[in-house]
Amino acid sequence: MNEKLNSSIDKTLSILEFVSRSTRGVSLAEIVKVVGIPKTTAFRILDVLLAREYVAWDQDSERYSIGLKTVEVGLSGLIGQDIVEVSIPYLRELATTVGETSFLAVYNNGDVVYLYKAEGNQAIVTTATLGSRRPAYCTALGKAILANLPIEEADRIFEKPLEKLTEKSVVDRMQLHEEFAHIRMNGYSIDDEGIEVGLYCLAVPIYNYTGGVVAAISVSGPVKRFCDNKERIVEELKHVGAMISRRLGYVRAMRGV
Helix, strand or coil: CCHHHHHHHHHHHHHHHHHHCCCCCECHHHHHHHHHCCHHHHHHHHHHHHHCCCEEEECCCCEEEECHHHHHHHHHHHHCCCHHHHHHHHHHHHHHHHCCEEEEEEEECCEEEEEEEECCCCCCCCCCCCCCEEEHHHCHHHHHHHCCCCHHHHHHHHCCCCCCCCCCCCCCHHHHHHHHHHHHHHCCEEEECCCCCCEEEEEEEEECCCCCEEEEEEEEEEHHHHHHHHHHHHHHHHHHHHHHHHHCCCCCCCCCC
16 A cells, blocks of 8 residues: 555544544534545545445534444444453453453343453352353442343343342442442442352443443452452453443544534
8 A cells, every 4th residue: 555545544534533422413624624634635534434424414513423434333343242262361361361261141031141251360269151141230340230231131131039149249229229229339339248158249341333331341259369459350350341331332422613
């Protein structure tokens, strides 16, 4: 690829990326200033993008916004993403970094279903196996998901008496809703021996391009070791969760220009 063509492609992509970050559209002057290209060059590129429907033009505001073709191309790639395939390298790296066991799970009718597990060099044996199901209300994975689903889904589960699987299982409806509020505020959930004696788990939700929660990832290990390393593990979990969500097309906030 020659240098001139490479430069032209780079300018085009820079314009598209800049336009996509605005929810109210951008003017030609703003594009020229932020992207740093001559006005005639920007106008020529925008003219082609407009003709191909990669950007749209609003006559009244005289601003450009992202076009339907760009959305179509983006969604085509995202819909084909397999959450397990996307998550595997990140979970393996997470398990290696923290030395514990990392899990990926999805929600199904009140339970979490385990889809993948990666073990670190300090990993302990747990009763969770791939394909197995556990009640969502007493697992960190399940609580991370439930906290981010419509409240009606949690209330549906809570209609029936909740079983205490250990002495520390939380089964009180109001207490669980309070815990969900903390999860939404802090960005992670905790299971302190609620599903298995001696086991401590931390989890974060995974979002896709619609902004909805589609899964959760966790790190599990012995209580004592986790209490000593909780902040570090939470930081690693949040980072990996954000990376997986981003690969699935999630954008936390579209900032206006």
